Amino acid sequence: MKEKIETFSISQVSQMTGVSKNKIREWHAKGFLPGVQSISVGSRLHRRFSEDEIAMIRMINDYQKQGYTLGAAVNKANQKDGGAA
DSSP, X not given: OOOOOOOXXXXXXXXXXXXXXXXXXXXXXXXXXXXXXEEEETTXXXXXXXXXXXXXXXXXXHHHHTTOOHHHHHHXXXXXXTSOO
């Protein structure tokens, strides 16, 4: 039996991380969050985030607060995460 992985909506992730929904959407659109799932609900697509993506969002945000550019923050987060993303 396949283990069900809990996922979270963009609103939940925004509340959990303090990162705005628009910023999360931007990072996903730029390809910095490749593991995010998209599910179809009617004619709309909804993003669903796992704990791994939430951890990545937190790391990127923390590095940006330290003054890193978005690209550098993503690179640092990927190094810390073992390059999983």
